[in-house]
Amino acid sequence: MRQIDKIIIHCSATPTDMDITASDIRDWHIDRGWSDIGYHYVIRRDGTLEDGRPIEQAGAHTKGRNTNSIGICLIGGADSFDYTLDQMDVLVDLVETLEETYPNATVHGHNEFSGKACPQFDVQAFFTED
Numbered sequence: 001m002r003q004i005d006k007i008i009i010h011c012s013a014t015p016t017d018m019d020i021t022a023s024d025i026r027d028w029h030i031d032r033g034w035s036d037i038g039y040h041y042v043i044r045r046d047g048t049l050e051d052g053r054p055i056e057q058a059g060a061h062t063k064g065r066n067t068n069s070i071g072i073c074l075i076g077g078a079d080s081f082d083y084t085l086d087q088m089d090v091l092v093d094l095v096e097t098l099e100e101t102y103p104n105a106t107v108h109g110h111n112e113f114s115g116k117a118c119p120q121f122d123v124q125a126f127f128t129e130d
């Protein structure tokens with residue numbers, strides 16, 4: 001079993017009118033020469049949760065942090081926090097479920113580990129609000 005200590009949230013950085021799927025992202029990442037989609041979960045604009053890379057395998061989403069983390073990708077976030085309520089509801093549920101499975105895991109945004117804006121919000125502040 002892979003040791004999980006972080007749940008890291010990302011965005012696809014695509015415009016809100018693009019209905020990107022896990023399969024689209026898998027194609028992009030394989031084109032980049034990766035073995036599979038870099039994320040473990042994808043949350044589409046309509047709130048559909050799709051599986052990406054199997055959890056047992058390390059992802060390819062956050063430089064230097066992939067070994068012990070799970071990567072979640074919200075579709076959208078090209079320039080700002082523009083996710084749908086459905087997406088955010090599904091994200092909160094997914095994070096709660098993962099926290100039950102991995103009680104030692106902490107929740108982060110990609111922007112805590114890189115100079116990128118991804119996922120366009122302060123994940124720590126969002127998840128400690130309530």
Ligand SMILES: [Zn+2]
Pocket residue numbers: 009010011061110118119
């Ligand atoms: Zn990211």
